[in-house]
Amino acid sequence: MLDVVAREGLARAGRWDADGEDVRLPAVLHPDTQRSPAPDFAQLTISTDPLGSAATIRYEGTRLTPEADETGEGLSLPRALIYPGGVDESLQKAADELNREEAPIQIVHDPAEVGPVTGLLVLPRAREVADDAWRLAGFLTTARRRAGPNAVIYAPGIGRPDQIALAAYAGVDVFDGLEASLAALSDTYSRVERPEGSAPPEHPACACPACRDADREGWTLDRLREHNRREQRAEVRRVRQAIADGRLRELVEQRVRASPAHLATLRRLDEDHGDLYERYAPTVREDELPVVGRRSLSRPEVTRWLDRLETRYQAPxxxxxxxxxxxxxxxxxxxxxxxxxxxxxxxxxxxxxxxxxxxxxxxxxxxxxxxxxxxxxxxxxxxxxxxxxxxxxxxxxxxxxxxxxxxxxxxxxxxxxxxxxxxxxxxxxxxxxxxxxxxxxxxxxxxxxxxxxxxxxGDDQAIARDDMFAEHMDNRIDWQFGPGVADVLAEDTWIRGKYPWLRLMHGEDQLAMIKPERGALTLTEPGGRRLHEATDAYTIEIDDFRPKGTVFAAGVTGASEAIRPEDEVVCVHEGELRAVGRATAPGEIMADMDAGGCAEVRHRG
Ligand SMILES: [Zn+2]
CATH class of the missing domain: 3.40.50.10630 (Uracil-DNA glycosylase-like)
Known part of the structure; x- marks a missing residue:
């Protein structure tokens, strides 16, 4: 099971229960061999069985399923299929077919062939497109969209520190730890701000244990590999934190400046897949949106603004x-x-x-x-x-x-x-x-x-302040919920309070209020009732229960695709209002999610 606690772009931060072991995502998958043991801090390793062709994924240093081939249980996959080398296409296709059936790990070469996956999805061809700006964006985005919200995506060949933020933003959950070792073998010192890395510096600025030792006693292959792994791990942690803080896009924009190829990939994500990213982007944020550079002009929140001016907006x-x-x-x-x-x-x-x-x-x-x-x-x-x-x-x-x-x-x-x-x-x-x-x-x-x-x-009739305020309130409602909703939500209402602390009232019943730090309207239960009457665009269909606090995916049977994270929503069972709250996931994935929260509710119907 996968418990996503934060999302940004197509990236997720959370916990993945991998065959009984808890893995924090995004994560690194470290190969674990006698010549090149996985680092102590590895939470996810892949270990080769020297006697056979099967590689076994294991966690926290414990081999879970040494005989996976016979039992068909646990997490194992044939090594040749992760690192395909010269395997020809018909064999790859045949392997895809074999792996399709309920396997705990799916290996799919062509993203267009990916179906909904629960568990680990391996994209062996990620290595081929990792530095191909024109193909990478479509490759990763297509895989993520088709695999659905329950897939944990592993991209072999993607794991250089400079690649991690961008690939996470495009939907990769698990990165390749082998990249750190390969860089060390070619005498390359990994640097997150330099895709090509550098020669190992005589007096490194990095404070990791390997660099401290190297500063005193010089570089060895082990020290170089350890530094590279720590540089990779530090970036994965930074990405995890950035997702939790809602700051991944800023980190990505910062990283892509180091590489024209990354910049081109981000441009493709924005221009070719902007609609998808818009559906995942929150509609409310309480802290400021930093606009750091030219790519910020294309971030989903910005393109959505213009789109809504053109499609939802009506001047007073x-x-x-x-x-x-x-x-x-x-x-x-x-x-x-x-x-x-x-x-x-x-x-x-x-x-x-x-x-x-x-x-x-x-x-x-x-x-x-x-x-x-x-x-x-x-x-x-x-x-x-x-x-x-x-x-x-x-x-x-x-x-x-x-x-x-x-x-x-x-x-x-x-x-x-x-x-x-x-x-x-x-x-x-x-x-x-x-x-x-x-x-x-x-x-x-x-x-x-x-x-x-x-x-x-000129001689136009004067408009009373209250009437102007009412028109402005109607506009906010239609901006937030779509054209025409104000006709129902604001019918026979008045506005209480001093701008910006405005409340929409029907008689003495409050329907909605503006909290200046959120900007958008927050609905009460009677307000939710009116929203439900006006439109089903902000409706989550749930099973027969009375939600309290978090509405989990297990209880959701359907949701409007118009819902964006942070939108005000109503939870409904067979037409009956059960709760009012805010969405915490995009509507389009709610019904498919196996686990995790879809909404936080305040009022029960
Ligand atoms: Zn270091």
């Missing part, structure tokens, strides 16, 4: 004037000193008819009512005002989507002139209110903005 009904404001380092924008100096000029002149949209990268544009939503509410990005072509394209598409999905008469660009240049063509009727040489916060500029807003709303 009564907004007549779109006012574009510049980005600021402080988020949410409403709290930024820049915006606090500019916004009164809008508020005092708009009579509720203006709609503030912040010009930003990498998200493109952030409408004011979505400022609290992840990742708009918190992301770290240097505000340089220096946009590359791709960023400009995203900004234009975002504004275009907002304009098209609204009933605006006019746009006012209260951004520096070079930013106005970028967005102007996306907005048919745009007026500039910042002159060359001015800053948007200058008095002359904000006065001009106030006049432009006043003129643009």
């Amino acid at each position: 009904e009564s907004a007549r004037t779109l006012v574009a404001l510049p980005c600021s380092a402080t988020k949410p924008y409403g709290n930024s000193p820049t915006h606090q100096r500019i916004r009164p000029a809008i508020k005092h002149n708009a009579r509720g008819r203006a709609h503030v949209v912040t010009f930003t990268s990498p998200l493109g544009a952030v409408p004011e009512e979505l400022e609290l939503m992840y990742p708009a509410h918190r992301y770290e990005v240097p505000v340089t005002g220096d946009w590359n072509e791709r960023e400009e394209q995203v900004i234009r598409r975002a504004f275009e989507a907002i304009w098209k999905n609204g009933g605006y008469d006019q746009a006012i660009l209260h951004v520096p002139p070079d930013e106005a240049d970028i967005v102007e063509e996306a907005l048919p009727r745009a007026e500039r209110t910042v002159e060359p040489g001015e800053r948007p916060t200058d008095d002359e500029a904000t006065d001009r903005l106030g006049e432009a807003v006043r003129a643009s709303v």
